[in-house]
Amino acid sequence: IHITKLIEGYQQLKPLVATTGYGVQNFAKISSIFEEKIQNPDISMMVYGVYNVGKSTHINAIAGKEVAEMGDIPLTDNITEYQCGAFKITDTPGIDAPKQHEATTHEHLIKADIVIFVVNPLGSAEEKKTLDTLIGLVEKRKKVFLVFNDKNQMSDDDYLKLKNQTYEILQDLAEKRGLTDTLKRIPIIKINAKTALKAKLENKPKLLEHSGYTAFEHELNQFIEATSQDDVNERLESELTHFISTLENEIKNHSVSELVKKYDSLLLKISGDKTQ
Numbered sequence: 001i002h003i004t005k006l007i008e009g010y011q012q013l014k015p016l017v018a019t020t021g022y023g024v025q026n027f028a029k030i031s032s033i034f035e036e037k038i039q040n041p042d043i044s045m046m047v048y049g050v051y052n053v054g055k056s057t058h059i060n061a062i063a064g065k066e067v068a069e070m071g072d073i074p075l076t077d078n079i080t081e082y083q084c085g086a087f088k089i090t091d092t093p094g095i096d097a098p099k100q101h102e103a104t105t106h107e108h109l110i111k112a113d114i115v116i117f118v119v120n121p122l123g124s125a126e127e128k129k130t131l132d133t134l135i136g137l138v139e140k141r142k143k144v145f146l147v148f149n150d151k152n153q154m155s156d157d158d159y160l161k162l163k164n165q166t167y168e169i170l171q172d173l174a175e176k177r178g179l180t181d182t183l184k185r186i187p188i189i190k191i192n193a194k195t196a197l198k199a200k201l202e203n204k205p206k207l208l209e210h211s212g213y214t215a216f217e218h219e220l221n222q223f224i225e226a227t228s229q230d231d232v233n234e235r236l237e238s239e240l241t242h243f244i245s246t247l248e249n250e251i252k253n254h255s256v257s258e259l260v261k262k263y264d265s266l267l268l269k270i271s272g273d274k275t276q
Helices: 003-019 024-039 055-063 099-109 128-141 157-175 193-201 206-209 213-226 231-276
Strands: 045-049 078-086 086-091 114-119 144-148 188-191
Touching: 003 024, 003 114, 045 055, 045 099, 045 213, 055 086, 055 099, 055 114, 055 144, 055 193, 055 231, 086 099, 099 213, 114 128, 114 213, 144 157, 144 213, 157 188, 188 213, 193 206, 193 213, 206 213
Parallel strands: 045 086, 045 114, 114 144, 144 188
Antiparallel strands: 078 086
């Protein structure tokens, strides 16, 4: 389906929702997605993950300079967009952030086409809540790129073991949601973002490769190139058709409810007439 048709469908729904009052709350989310895509038609990327896992450091490593604030305490409490080479990346507060920050994250997350999902490899296989959140993004037809922020430089054997464990959990979570071929669409790569940034700032190619950045950059670029407008359109179509289905049910339920009220009123009137 072409993006023009999707936008036409969205534009036709706007006056319907406004005049009938049905689905107003759910349509606000749809409106947010489509208005953002109308204003910014390019594929959008967002860095997401557990609060204070090192998302800003990853953005700085990709940019090759300190564009995003970093620190040992959580610093990102709003949404910020950074230019990283040929594309823009949005930084977010993340999962398990304070309530007001997490709300801001979710508000912008629904607009993203590609999600760079950063986790701490120590405990990531056990953190099912985090991986369940990741599968939820896949269910929403977002393209997800999973990154282990390898602060302790794990061995290749440990990396492969953890990677396989993570895939097993993801597969289990995906099957419970009725998703197929999920693993084929989720790359997993490790990188020490702090070391990568240091290597770029100090122009040390060997250290950059040792940090895992070279492999990370190669995989990420391939992932971005493989993400087409069709992928974006499928996600938008899924959101729109889901809303229309929900709207139909709401209208039907309301109509039945109104009919029942009228029927009850009629019975009362008949009963009153008989008594009179």
